[in-house]
Amino acid sequence: MTAGMSTKTYPAYARPLWRRLLFTREAAVIALVVIVYLWGYSNIPYFGDTLTLTYLLLDTTTILLIALPMTLVIMTGEIDLSVASVVGLASATLGLLHEHGVGMAFSSLIALAVGLVCGAVNGFLVGYVGLPSLAVTIGTLALYRGVAVGLLGTTAVTGFARDWTARASQVLGSTGIPSVMIVFAVLAVVFSVVLHFSPFGRGIYDIGLSSEAAVFSGVNVKRTKFILFCLTGVVSALAGIYFTLRFGSARGDNAMGLELQVIAAVLLGGVSIFGGRGRLLGVIAGVLLIGVISSALRLQGVTVNVISIIIGLLLVLSVVSTTVLAWASDVAARRTRAKGPAAPPQRLESP
Amino acid sequence: MTSPTDTTAHSHEELALLVEPSAMSDRERLVKTVLRSRELSIFIVLILVIIGATAKSPSFLFSASGWRDLLLTPSMLILLAVGQTVVIITRNVDLSVGSVLGVTAYLTGRLFIDQPGIPVIAVFAVAVLAGAALGLVNGLLVGFGKVPALVITLGTLYIYRGILLTWAGSSLVSASQMPAGFLGLGTRQILTIPVLFLLAAVVVVAAGYFLQTARTGRELYAVGSDPDAAVLYGLPVRRRVIGAFVLSGALAGLAGVVYAARYGTVSSDAGTGIELQAVAAAVIGGVAIFGGSGTVWGAAIGAVLLITINRALPMVGISDFWQQALVGALIIAAIVLDRVLSARQARKLIEARDEV
Numbered sequence: 164m165t166a167g168m169s170t171k172t173y174p175a176y177a178r179p180l181w182r183r184l185l186f187t188r189e190a191a192v193i194a195l196v197v198i199v200y201l202w203g204y205s206n207i208p209y210f211g212d213t214l215t216l217t218y219l220l221l222d223t224t225t226i227l228l229i230a231l232p233m234t235l236v237i238m239t240g241e242i243d244l245s246v247a248s249v250v251g252l253a254s255a256t257l258g259l260l261h262e263h264g265v266g267m268a269f270s271s272l273i274a275l276a277v278g279l280v281c282g283a284v285n286g287f288l289v290g291y292v293g294l295p296s297l298a299v300t301i302g303t304l305a306l307y308r309g310v311a312v313g314l315l316g317t318t319a320v321t322g323f324a325r326d327w328t329a330r331a332s333q334v335l336g337s338t339g340i341p342s343v344m345i346v347f348a349v350l351a352v353v354f355s356v357v358l359h360f361s362p363f364g365r366g367i368y369d370i371g372l373s374s375e376a377a378v379f380s381g382v383n384v385k386r387t388k389f390i391l392f393c394l395t396g397v398v399s400a401l402a403g404i405y406f407t408l409r410f411g412s413a414r415g416d417n418a419m420g421l422e423l424q425v426i427a428a429v430l431l432g433g434v435s436i437f438g439g440r441g442r443l444l445g446v447i448a449g450v451l452l453i454g455v456i457s458s459a460l461r462l463q464g465v466t467v468n469v470i471s472i473i474i475g476l477l478l479v480l481s482v483v484s485t486t487v488l489a490w491a492s493d494v495a496a497r498r499t500r501a502k503g504p505a506a507p508p509q510r511l512e513s514p
Numbered sequence: 515m516t517s518p519t520d521t522t523a524h525s526h527e528e529l530a531l532l533v534e535p536s537a538m539s540d541r542e543r544l545v546k547t548v549l550r551s552r553e554l555s556i557f558i559v560l561i562l563v564i565i566g567a568t569a570k571s572p573s574f575l576f577s578a579s580g581w582r583d584l585l586l587t588p589s590m591l592i593l594l595a596v597g598q599t600v601v602i603i604t605r606n607v608d609l610s611v612g613s614v615l616g617v618t619a620y621l622t623g624r625l626f627i628d629q630p631g632i633p634v635i636a637v638f639a640v641a642v643l644a645g646a647a648l649g650l651v652n653g654l655l656v657g658f659g660k661v662p663a664l665v666i667t668l669g670t671l672y673i674y675r676g677i678l679l680t681w682a683g684s685s686l687v688s689a690s691q692m693p694a695g696f697l698g699l700g701t702r703q704i705l706t707i708p709v710l711f712l713l714a715a716v717v718v719v720a721a722g723y724f725l726q727t728a729r730t731g732r733e734l735y736a737v738g739s740d741p742d743a744a745v746l747y748g749l750p751v752r753r754r755v756i757g758a759f760v761l762s763g764a765l766a767g768l769a770g771v772v773y774a775a776r777y778g779t780v781s782s783d784a785g786t787g788i789e790l791q792a793v794a795a796a797v798i799g800g801v802a803i804f805g806g807s808g809t810v811w812g813a814a815i816g817a818v819l820l821i822t823i824n825r826a827l828p829m830v831g832i833s834d835f836w837q838q839a840l841v842g843a844l845i846i847a848a849i850v851l852d853r854v855l856s857a858r859q860a861r862k863l864i865e866a867r868d869e870v
Contacts, residue, residue, distance in 0.1 A: 293853070302844075304842065317835075
């Protein structure tokens with residue numbers, strides 16, 4: 164490396180470090196979370212209560228958990244629409260085993276195994292058979308949900324062991340933070356390390372940017388995708404166990420439609436749907452943003468309808484803003500280039 | 515694969531062989547295309563399902579209500595599947611159709627309540643236009659935002675549903691609030707064929723004819739099979755994509771009116787989740803999810819197949835709780851089959867080329 168620091172012309176390094184860290188999508192989403200939270204804290208009664216925080220976190224935990232592996236899947240340019248169905252299937256499995264008097268610990272293991280199988284089916288079809296994940300997971304969305312509903316019908320299994328259900332909504336001391344957040348925190352750290360600091364994780368980015376180039380750089384694309392879908396299955400099943408215990412009821416139609424909320428949160432957090440771009444930190448902030456906004460609005464007596472409008476608007480704005488910003492900086496760059504004496508004004512008409 | 519040195523001598527000959535017009539007559543070619551088509555194979559599956567269900571319970575087909583329900587129940591999904599097909603052909607997807615259907619179904623009810631005596635045809639027109647307007651929003655965002663349709667329509671799915679929830683609240687439009695003449699559409703038959711099915715059939719034929727023969731229709735395929743090439747070729751890609759979304763929105767609007775006429779009650783959750791069924795119908799009908807191929811005939815038969823299987827399952831003694839699982843398995847089977855067939859096709863083409 165004889166070239167000095169000053170000769171780095173790679174665009175990402177053209178700006179100083181603090182600007183690179185501050186002017187990012189992740190920073191913007193985190194700032195939004197803080198702003199909304201502070202605004203709610205000072206303007207909405209009861210918003211600052213620990214109980215509000217507890218419920219906010221308890222409600223978002225399911226989405227937070229699934230968003231972790233979903234981020235990795237979307238990062239490779241694939242998508243998994245079947246996650247909510249896996250949540251339902253894990254819940255139904257738990258309920259069915261409970262009905263037959265199987266112990267909680269063992270049935271949870273079985274539910275996780277079911278999740279693994281679900282993920283493996285997706286992963287096999289997408290990774291090794293090479294089918295489009297959008298189509299495959301729309302199929303398994305119906306399939307897994309159908310099996311879940313088929314197993315339990317319309318009955319809801321309740322009466323889970325009290326100590327297990329209590330554990331799901333237990334709070335850490337007087338902080339108001341549910342203890343299930345420890346599980347999430349551990350998983351978040353593991354996923355961050357894997358994504359951002361391991362060869363496997365860098366391979367995920369490579370696949371997202373160019374699947375073909377990734378193959379030639381020695382990334383095992385098929386296996387990576389297979390593993391990611393398996394992970395999504397297992398974590399979704401874990402979320403399903405949590406969901407069941409939190410509400411104390413196992414139903415085949417638990418968490419219906421959750422997949423779209425998870426994907427909305429991931430995209431809001433700055434992950435590109437084309438793959439190859441995004442960070443877990445942004446995604447976690449994205450989930451929390453939706454959680455904080457809905458919690459703040461609910462306390463103000465705003466109904467779920469407006470919340471879903473806002474989530475939708477945020478999603479559309481967040482993706483369209485990227486295009487608008489790129490266009491604006493393109494225009495600005497062209498203007499400065501035009502001002503320079505050497506470069507003639509260039510007008511590139513977009514088709 | 516031939517090396518660069520010996521291609522010069524052969525290239526013209528090879529090219530001639532590969533692009534040579536078929537030696538078969540038009541009639542033979544048509545028969546062969548039809549026999550090999552995806553549409554025919556799922557149509558056969560559909561017939562088998564109907565035969566199976568009828569063998570178990572003759573009233574499935576041979577009673578008056580059985581015959582009517584066979585055609586009437588899928589009408590709404592057919593309309594959505596046609597719109598979805600046109601969008602998917604351009605390599606996009608429209609997830610907001612369920613919400614658009616909900617909005618227009620409720621709009622239909624409101625029109626009858628707020629404007630007593632409004633002619634039915636005007637309600638149809640307003641609902642279709644409203645659907646088209648919502649589709650236009652999708653189209654403009656996709657066309658100008660340069661963002662994948664999956665994301666945009668996922669967002670508008672929430673927004674449109676949220677608007678409907680705010681508008682309708684917990685109130686619902688009930689059958690007593692809509693004129694009998696309109697509700698009669700839901701059950702009226704012409705020569706034993708339900709009117710709503712005829713409506714869906716007209717849409718299928720018109721859309722199918724348009725896609726197959728019109729210049730604009732062929733351009734939609736070109737846009738979907740290679741958007742970059744379509745730009746280079748000078749096709750108005752953005753306008754075609756926006757047009758596809760407007761059509762999908764308009765058909766979802768029409769489906770909303772059909773919903774109101776068929777069920778008589780419209781609440782704010784009308785059409786929730788039906789977008790995935792529409793995509794599923796298209797996929798089962800052989801529409802490639804990555805654009806550029808597929809027909810509305812296939813999608814329409816796919817829609818009928820989906821609904822008919824749902825209705826037939828209880829007849830063969832499978833609890834209707836398992837219906838969705840079977841639909842899922844069917845979708846997976848359809849795409850796996852597609853892959854197997856296209857791999858075989860590709861192998862044959864390569865062999866044919868290497869034999870030269």
